[in-house]
Amino acid sequence: MNEKKSGTRLRVLGPVDIWRDEHSVSVLGPKQRTLLALLVVRANRVVPHDRLLTALWAGKPPATSRRLLHNYLWSVRRLLGDANALVGTPTGYTLRLRPGDSDLDVFLSETAAGRSAMAAGDPAKASERLGSALALWRGPALDGTQPDFQAVEGAALEELRVTALLDRIDADLVLGRHAELIGELRLLVAEHPLNEGFRGQLMRAFHRIGRTAEALEEFRAARRHFREELGLDPGEELVRLHQSILAGEPVTGSIPAERARISSTAVVPRQLPADIARFTGREESLRRLDLLLSGEPGGASAVVITAITGTPGIGKTALATRWGHRVTDRFPDGQLYVNLHGYSRGQPVTGAQALYQLLRGLGVATDEIPHEVDERASMYRSLLAGRRMLVVLDNAAKAEQVRPLLPGSSLCKVVITSRDSLRGLSVTHDVHSLTLDLLSPGEARTLLGAVLGEDRIRDEPGAVLELARLCGHLPLALRLAAAHLSSRPTLSVADFVTRLLRENRLTALDIEEDPHIGVRAAFETSYRSLPEPARRTFRLLGLHPGPDIGVDEVVALAHSSVDDVRAALDTLIGAHLVQHGIAGRFVVHDLVSLFARERAEADDSEPVRRGALTQLFDWYLHTTKAAMEHVNTDYSGITLVSEPPSHGIPVFDDHDSATRWLDAEYPALISAVNHAAEHEWFGYAWQIAYTLDYFFYLRDRIDDWVTVHQTALSAVRQAGDRHGEGRVLNALGTANMFSGKIERCLDYQRQALDLSRTAGDRKEEAYALGRLGYSLLWAGDFRQAIQNCVRAIELFSRLGDEHGEATVTFTLGIAHLRLGHSLDALRCVERCLAFERKAGNRNDEAYTLKVLGDVHESLGDLTTALDLYQQSIQLNREVGNRRFEANSVNGIGRIRRRQGRHAEALEHHRNALAWAREGGDQYTECEILLDLGTTLLETGDGRAALENQQAALDAALTVKDPYLLGLAHDHLAHALHALGRTDEARSRWKSALDILSPMGVPEAGKIAERMRETTARAM
Structure with a gap:
């Protein structure tokens, strides 16, 4: 060996x-x-x-x-x-x-x-x-x-x-090798004069071979040495051995006596609870525990301690028990288990009580267990010294409850389960933390199948997944749900899901005859263990409508200091009632949040709860406005429902910091709008939604834009705010335009225009005319768009509203560009660019640079166009707008094609296309596909050109922009004609002409000329 x-x-x-x-x-x-x-x-x-x-x-x-x-x-x-x-x-x-x-x-x-x-x-x-x-x-x-x-x-x-x-x-x-050992033991006593174990073994050896006087002399020598070196007498066990020898009693065993007891009684405890029936999942957690075990030999100088922590009901004890049974052979000296009842209905087990249980498990007789905690701990460590054992300390409350129970032997492995993070323990010991997460949907389904049987769930896959979701993928909740279904074999999963949706889920999951094992009871024990400041914060978190929350929002809810809030959150995280989310935010599990809301309704009055949420919505509104002012949105004419809070509104230094905040808060803001509207905070509901109007467009969140503003429209009408209603109608109209519902868009915006004229509000009329003019661009009615824009500019100019005037002038410039009025377009877009640079609106400046590039390209000034596209790309990268960057990259592709540099052109088109698809922007995708197809056609690849032009037509049909649709038919006709499919090409040109001719755009004349040429050739 x-x-x-x-x-x-x-x-x-x-x-x-x-x-x-x-x-x-x-x-x-x-x-x-x-x-x-x-x-x-x-x-x-x-x-x-x-x-x-x-x-x-x-x-x-x-x-x-x-x-x-x-x-x-x-x-x-x-x-x-x-x-x-x-x-x-x-x-x-x-x-x-x-x-x-x-x-x-x-x-x-x-x-x-x-x-x-x-x-x-x-x-x-x-x-x-x-x-x-x-x-x-x-x-x-x-x-x-x-x-x-x-x-x-x-x-x-x-x-x-x-x-x-x-x-x-x-x-x-x-x-019986006493005589053989005496020489070795003499040397060991000389090397280790303070080790009572060797001294006792030597005394025993002397006594057993009849050399009792030498055995007694060894004790006297030990006492003399201990007094000289330490000022102490020998320990109790050595004294007891000495007395036994004096009395002529037989001596067996070793020193200290605890080692003799464990050897002589041959106790190998196997105290783990029964393995959890139909345990499923947690393979990665089991693997991590195995890795710690495999590393045990390396931990020769320290006990390997693992703390399994997590939310109540997450399955900590089940995991520890399953793993303990799985590795029984790795712990030949046994397994100890004690439930510390840290989160049970009764009192937690004290250190003295736990040590008593552990010592009894190790075979120590009741009358031999010391009374003092320190003595019990010393005996416990002595008994475990040099033994390979697993110690499971289940349901610990705090670190101090655990410390006396930790062995001194590095051969032992300790697994602790707790709802507390036990961070204090890691200060004094090397602790490996294993925080359990929720089960995945697949693991949740497997658990339900294991308990209910595959036959029960096979035919209801959708209902099973929904049941798992309603249980929050929490193992305890899933097992309770399965217990309900098992007790009623005729009840379908879908019917039980309906009950959970209809009733209070915590109540529906309770077992009536044993409510103490329910999810609510599990949460209740954790809640009761919290100090009051943390309890109050926990209740407030239950009121929050969003999926996650930041420190500032909690401060607004609690109307408390940042330090106090952080301390309370730290306590809740330690108790695993709150988890860290992304970007410094915090998350509360669905069922935990429901329990927190219950506690708030039981412990806090309705005015207190409503006051906290009013403070939160107030904070959301004013902080959103502060952020959006850096993103470029006009709030003129809107009177907010409240004054800014006296403190707590963050200061945004620039566009980037503002958009980072908006991105992080986005889900919470949407939830706030819905909750405020549902519970009659109508002013906050529509104003938070409207404040986000431009951000929906910027991030291409079209579906949210529509649904949130539909909610806002209902809220503003219930609030009776006609001025606000006009603003929301305009925003909702634009959202519908981007979702391809142009007629609905125009209807909403005409309603807004009528409201402003009925009220005699010139500013709102100008605003509505500008919005309507922009929407008419999408409808392909460029002439009417120009009329609306001109009227809006006149009104804004009279009112001295430079921002409103510049915004509508930009729309006017695009309308002129569509109609081929390039010089008029140039004057409009240059004026807008000057305003945006003056105002510091970097997002709009980046897009305006792109449109100005289009204008110069239409004038044949390719050098200036190229420079403008490159400026636009640089600025879009700085503000993080990949969607607008794709437009400018595609513009460079067109310039390179016109310069005959087709390989570079194709590279630019394809990069732009990838970015547009990544952002889901089908309008930009359609424009890029048209240009890509045209470049491919010029390289002689007619089939690839046809494929891309067909894709462009499909995209145009989706976005429902008639101008883009007409261009798509025209480009597809070119590809068909190049492939010799002349009849199909003429048909496409006719479709293009039918769409574009009423618009008065120059492309219509060119298409008519091509049709005449192809007809003449055919004759």
């Missing part, structure tokens, strides 16, 4: 080296030896960078330490001869070793086997295995490493050797 006869073994129980093919391979340099030794001691576990640096430089690394560390690691990797053995991670390095790859791993395995043999009543085998383990030692552990490192880590390993030696001598004493 001492050496591998072939292959490689890493050796740290003596001089650090590598044993390869029966030869020692030296590791040169103390730093390389230290690095290798640390990785072996922590094998199969990530060793953090800081720990590596501390080991090499004793906490004082030089400035170049990181670079030097990589050099040393490279040297170690080369020595190992296996490129995959040493693995880097973001936080450190892991040395992957298989069982038996290090002498330390063999030592630990052999000592565990020896102790198991002793517990099973086979001292001969125990002596043999323990002797083999001890024979692996070739000198001081970690010899040749850095002095500070060896002093700490080597001492820990030496303790393991001494414990194994005591165990081997115990076995030999039981075998």
